[in-house]
Amino acid sequence: MQKLIDGYYSWLKDNTLTKQVGEYVEITTPFVDRHNDCIQFYAKLQSNGKYYITDDGYTLSDLQMSGVDITTPKRKKFLNNILLSYGVKISKDNELFISGSQDDIYIKKHFFIQAILDINNLCFTSRATVTSLFAEDVSMYLEKHDIRFLPDIQLVGKSGLPRKIDFAISKSKKSPERYLQLANVVNRQTTDNIIFSWEDLKHVRKASKMIVFLNDEKQKVNHDLVQAFTSYNIKPMLWSEREDNRNLEILVG
Secondary structure, eight states, rough: OOOHHHHHHHHHHHHEEEEEEETTTEEEEEETTTTTOEEEEEEEEOTSSSSEETTTTHHHHHHHHHOOOOTTTHHHHHHHHHHHHHEEEOOOOOOOOEHHHHHHHHHHHHHHHHHHHHHGGGGGGOOOOOOHHHHHHHHHHHHHTTTOOEEEEEOOOOSEEEEEEEEEOOOOOSSSOOEEEEEEEEEEHHHHHHHHHHHHHTTTTTOOEEEEEEOOOOSOHHHHHHHHHHTTTTEEEEEEGHHHHHHHHHHHO
């Protein structure tokens, strides 16, 4: 398993490019957005000794160009929750930015990339038929079945990096603590991100289990992706089958 983790960091290092652009360093990562373009951001060392990282306004302007109104109450709430979770802020020019010291800038950079990936998913809420965001639907579903949970928690994995968990379900007499991740957009990158996070976490949360809800309301979920979760001891559940007694038994415990 250590080989898997080491291989990930080697891949990340080998596929991250940097270029000086004025007073900033342009950083191109191997992570891709919904256009399948590599995510880029810019960093500079300020006079106060802290690093400043910005997306130069691209993320939010791209959403707006795609017809996503980020000012609606529901999307604004979703956006603010993402920003709070990762410690990212928005400037008056709609730039996403974060700052950090030499000691924590690597974690801040990690948070910044994760925030951009999550914000990209706002694009998939642009259809008029969408009446609720997936996370809100899941929250109401858990409450409906009296499942005790905590939303939006951070856990530190073996790598030392914090991992965001969408919901943590309390342990019971029958079941250990369960972590519930949401895949609103089920694709290869989402699958890889969840699998890697669990591989990092399970070494320090040995008595826990990971579950992933796959939103199949407006997309057909690829069977190979479902199988990939199973291969890493992650329980995949289709949102359309949320009332299935077998799934409820796992969640209720």
